[in-house]
Amino acid sequence: MSKLFTRLRAVVLAGVFTAGAMTAVAAPASAFDGWACTVPSGHTYSKVERRVNTCGTGFMPYYYVRQPANNLIACTLPSGFTYDLVDRSSDCSTSGLSPRYRLKTPAVGLWACTLPSGWTYTASQRTSDCSTSGLGWQYRLAR
Numbered sequence: 001m002s003k004l005f006t007r008l009r010a011v012v013l014a015g016v017f018t019a020g021a022m023t024a025v026a027a028p029a030s031a032f033d034g035w036a037c038t039v040p041s042g043h044t045y046s047k048v049e050r051r052v053n054t055c056g057t058g059f060m061p062y063y064y065v066r067q068p069a070n071n072l073i074a075c076t077l078p079s080g081f082t083y084d085l086v087d088r089s090s091d092c093s094t095s096g097l098s099p100r101y102r103l104k105t106p107a108v109g110l111w112a113c114t115l116p117s118g119w120t121y122t123a124s125q126r127t128s129d130c131s132t133s134g135l136g137w138q139y140r141l142a143r
Helices: 003-013
Strands: 016-018 021-023 034-036 044-052 059-066 082-089 098-104 120-127 136-142
Touching (some): 082 136
Antiparallel strands (some): 016 021, 044 059
16 A cells, blocks of 8 residues: 555545545645635735635635745735736635636746845836726846
């Protein structure tokens, strides 16, 4: 039996059932892509839905969790990343529209909408790419 199958079986068998709902067992901190009741530290999400009795009693948020990566369209801006495009989408909210970002790994010469920690810039410009309403600032990154 593979280690992965053994581990998955142990997690399923360890589930605690209360009032007909299973209490989630915390996953180890590692790269994870998939549906989850919370967004682990160091991750982001690309979609959220309200599901009934999945993450507790009643309708609760259920996130499609993603490992941050260059060019990923994400609902939050993880530490160590910037973005070069923002729009509003229903994918990132259970009610209405919320911002979503095209993540970028900081690099010299990149035009970015934020200045990551430890970076400076050599030029700036106004653009609609960095705002969900009107014009925002964009910066050419430098070290």
